[in-house]
Amino acid sequence: MCGIFAYLNYNVNRERRFILQTLFNGLRRLEYRGYDSAGVSIDHNQPLVFRQEGNIESLVKSVYQEADAMGLDLEESFCVHAGIAHTRWATHGEPAPRNSHPQTSGDGNEFLVVHNGVITNYQVLRETLIRHGFTFESETDTEVIPKLAKFVFDKANEGEGSHTVTFSEVVLEVMRHLEGAYALIFKSLHYPNELIACKRGSPLLLGVKELNEEFNSGPTFHDSKFLSNIDHPKELFLSSDAHAIVEHTKKVLVIEDGEVVHLKDGNVSILKFDNDKGRHGGSLSRPASVQRALSVLEMEVEQINKGNYEHYMQKEIHEQPESLKTTMRGRLIRGGSCKAKTVLLGGLKDHFKTIRRSRRIVFIGCGTSYNAALAARPILEELSGVPVTMEIASDLLDRQGPIYREDTAVFVSQSGETADTLHALEYALENGALCVGITNTVGSAIARHTHCGVHINAGAEIGVASTKAYTSQIVVMAMLALAIGGDSITSQTRREAIIDGLFDLPNKVREVLKLDQEMKDLAKLLIAEQSLLVFGRGYNYATALEGALKVKEVALMHSEGMLAGEMKHGPLALVDENLTIIVIATRDSCFSKQQSVIQQLHARKGRLIVMCSKGDAVSACPGGFGRVIEVPQVEDCLQPVINIVPLQLLAYHLTVLRGYNVDQPRNLAKSVTTQ
Structure with a gap:
């Protein structure tokens, strides 16, 4: 939803210009999370706040202009300094400086305060604070947080005999009044060179870079897996995700829900928030600190750069052969003369018996992740023999749909932090189901709170429209189906054919990527179209939904994915000579049915584009009408991985040709952490 970033240098001299550049670069790495406005806060005699509508570069330009106008010395050096920054995706209030953060x-x-998430009880808090004399300038839910902090601080320090309240005590008391999901970073005039971070639901990481500048040898990394509290130089970073930290350090702490991280005097104190503690009694309380070990990021800086590509989406589409190979590495066992071909999913090995005995498997996700699960449903049902149902997370919660102790609930999320999916996970845990996570983000909320799971390992995905994560999710769920059905003798031949198909899948994707120019030429023909229908069936119903979603979210063209079996129950009324229709008719058990669909659409003069298996053009379009996209044929359950790639390329080229921002589509952000 939003990107938050903070930088604190301790016992190492940094010029104000360097501090600003570090904050700006952090925001650039997080811009895919929000790009309608941005802001930073640094110190002069008191905290300065700069906020600007628009993208990060708009903020950078305005900060330097304001700094010049006020005579701010950008070369002034600080031994200790704490700065915070934010890039926003508007939820409460239009994009405008007054609604930007820091609030x-x-x-x-x-x-x-900078904030990622949503405060659900902000209206009540706002009315209470107004009664106590506070004036509000923004429409945001966030503004209640710093004003509540001031209210708590003032109350604690009024009257004789009041004790000196600490920054952490103020923040802990503020947290007691907040409802909703949030990641917060606090900065205060009363606590210079200190920062406090806390979270509930939304992601937040601490990066630690310890330096050794003895003998003028230059900064070197201090090797320790534990947080050091000694006075040697260090730089500390707080971020919504690892993309903004990895270029500085690989040592991170994934902050847990309810933890309050206090950065002061080079020390890192971690307190555990207890909502009941201190609720009854006159004074603010401080819980005991906890110890946490650092972990090491496996991400490389190269993964978050565009390389030779013009856009992240383009790069990520073309990375799919490698991302699929990485997803399968160490998990597919080819076998030998004596050993069978099999799948190893270490994160699930202790739970397979429970999954096989489930009364049903329930897939829960949103958007692209839901579509990936839908693509994998048929093979899971076939190999496991367990009924598989699908739930859109928000709808499951709205209906309070039944989840039983005998169910296995599988939560699919690229980010691992999707708000509706997380709430559905809480609901399933309360109802006693076995909860399995499938995410692309190690240490994410879903990864931490499910009983078991699989990391899809597709690599960093920066473009808002998911591409390589989608195909890797399908492959992971196909491997899940193979693993669950691994003890069935009757399906052994089928299973081995799928495993062979998985091994060859990256090469087939490389082959289909050669259609890039053909898809660009097709995009030129469709550039002025207002609407597009995509028909799929069986394994490729999900492909129709996902292909239409890609065109919709980045090219801003109305597009709908439809189940071909439902064509005559309404959608056929839309068909005329002006409507462009893509029909997915690759060779599988639904091929003959799709041939019939093509004939009926042609009879109504629909403008047809048919995706078929190589060599099947005549069979798919016996009259030679329409345009044909030929793709490699693979095992039917893996065909959705192949078939989506031309549609990803089509969406990409349509977007670029129509002049829209392909990596930052209108009104959308990568991680949807609000409902």
Whole structure:
């Protein structure tokens, strides 16, 4: 939803210009999370706040202009300095400087906050604070947080005999009043060179780079897996995700829900928030600190750069042969003369018996992740023999649909932090189901809170429209089906054919990527179209939905994916000589049915584009009408991985030709952490 970033240098001199550049670069790495406005706060005699509508470069330009106008010395050096930054995806209030973050407690910027998430009880808090004399300037839910912090601080320090309240005590008391999902970073005039971070539901990481500058040898990494509290130089980073940290350090702490991380005097203190503690009693309380070990990021800086590609989406489409290979590495066992071909999913090995005995498997996801699960449903039903149902996370929650102790609930999310999917996970846990996570993000909320799961290992995906994560999700779920059905003798031949198909899948994707220019030429023909229908069936119903979604979300063209079996129950009324229709008719058990669909659409003069298996053009379009896209044929359950690639390329080229921002589509952001 939004990107938050903070940088604190301790015992190492950094110029104000360097601090600003570090904050700006952090926001650039997070811009895919929100790009309608941005802001930063740095220190002068008191905290300065710069906010601007538009993208990060708009903010950069305005900050340097304002700094020049006020005579701010950008070369001034700081031994200790704490700065915070934010890039926004608007939920409460239009994109405008007043609604941008950091949000402030009022004149003087006594308390400042950057926020990712949503505060559900902000209206009640706002009305209470207004009664106590506070004035609000924005329409955001966030503004109540710094004003509440000031209210708590002022109350704690009024009257004789009041004790000196600490920054962490103020934040803990603020947290007691907040409802909803959030990741927060606090900065305060009253606590210079300190930062406090806390979270509930939304992601937040701490990066630690410890330096050794003795003998002028230059900064070197201090090798320790534990947080050091000694006074040697260090740089500390807080971020919504690892993309903004990895270029500085690979040592991170994934902050858990309810943890309050206090950065002060080069120390990192971690407190565990207890909502009940201190609720009854007159004074603010401080819980005991906890110890946490750092983990090491496996991500490389190259993964978050565009390389030779013009856009992240283009890069990620073309990375799919490698991302699929990485997804399968170490998990597919080819076997030998004596050994059978098999699948190893270490994160699930202790739970397969439970899954096989389930009364049903319930897939739960949103958007592209839901479509990936839908593509894998037929092979799971075939190999496991267990009924498989599909749930859109928000709808499951709205209906309070039944989840039983005998169910296996599989939660599919690229980011591992999708709000509706997380709430559905809480619901399933409360109802006693075995919960399995399938995510692309190690340490994400879904990865941490499910009983078991699989990391799809597709690599960093920066483009808002998911491409390589989608195909890797399908492959992981195909391997899940193979693993669940691994003890069935009757399906052994089928299973081995699928495993052979998986091994060859990256080569087949390389082959279909050669259609890039053909899809660009097709995009030129469709550039002025207003609507597009995509018909699929069986394994490729999901392909129709996902292909239409890609065109919709980045090219901003109305497009709908439809189940071909439902064509005569309404959609056929739309068909005329002006409507462009893509029919997916690759060779599988539904091929003859799709041939019939093609004939009926042609009879109504629909403008047809048919995707078929190589060599099947005459069979798919016996009259030679329409345009044909030929793709390699693979095992039917893996065909959705092949068939989606031309549609991803089509969506990409349509977007570029229509002049839209392909990596940052209108009104959308990568990680949807609000409902």
